[in-house]
Amino acid sequence: MNTFMDKIKYFIGVQDLEEEERYEEEYSDYDDDYDTVVPTKTKKLNNKVVNIHTNSNMKIVVHEPLSYDEAPSIIDDLKARKTVIVNLEQLDNGIKRQIFDFISGGLYAMEGNIQKVTKDIFIFAPSNVEIDGLKEELKNRGLFSW
Template identity: 65%
Template sequence: MSDLMNKFKYFIGIDDYDEEENESEEQYQDESFDMPIATKTRNINNKVVNIHTNTNMKIIVHEPLSYEEAPSIVNDLKSRKVIIINFEQLDSNLKRQIFDFMNGALYAMEGKIQKVTKDIFILAPSNVEIDGLKDELKSKGIFPW
């Protein structure tokens, strides 16, 4: 700031400008202050969850016997719980109705579904990633479930 005042005084003719004093100040400033170089960072959408977090993940097993149980299953999905649903005890018409209801709810919540067997499915909310290892093994012909 004083350097600016000295230059201004010299410009209007009030004071003599001292070159030697100005050079030593500029050298001192150049030695001590280096501007950091900005680096680009990428924001990677990673769904890896730290296993040491304090949040409790729950997996709920549902074996619905009637269509009236479907909303309670969706409520568990809305509270971000992983659901394993077993349709083995249902007739095909009721199974289709509940399955369609679950698929609509999963679509609305951007959830995921994975078939385990003919009548058992895993339903996961959007914050849970279902590993696609089974799909990879099936495509390679190792385990054709």
């Protein structure tokens, strides 16, 4: 066994410490109990995530807000992927502008579409609905005069 003085001598470099006997058990890296694993070919799939919102029951909601407080409910319908027709004819010009700005800002964040029907009636559609503009055809028939 090494004494304190032997350790100091070893630290200074005068004497080597006696190595303690070490007992090591022999072991094998290979165990016969396990079967050999055969590598198989894996097919790398090119997974692309695509957001598809299919809705067989598409709804159109008509809103005729009388105050600015009703604007968030319109955005809620758009978030539920419903097409919204908004009639702003009953409102003063200042409130019309505020409601329109609020709805169009929310719709912009959802990447939706806006289509003007008349001076104060608009169609707001979420991104899953495409508004096909047949404005010229309707104008030629005299249905809308904008």
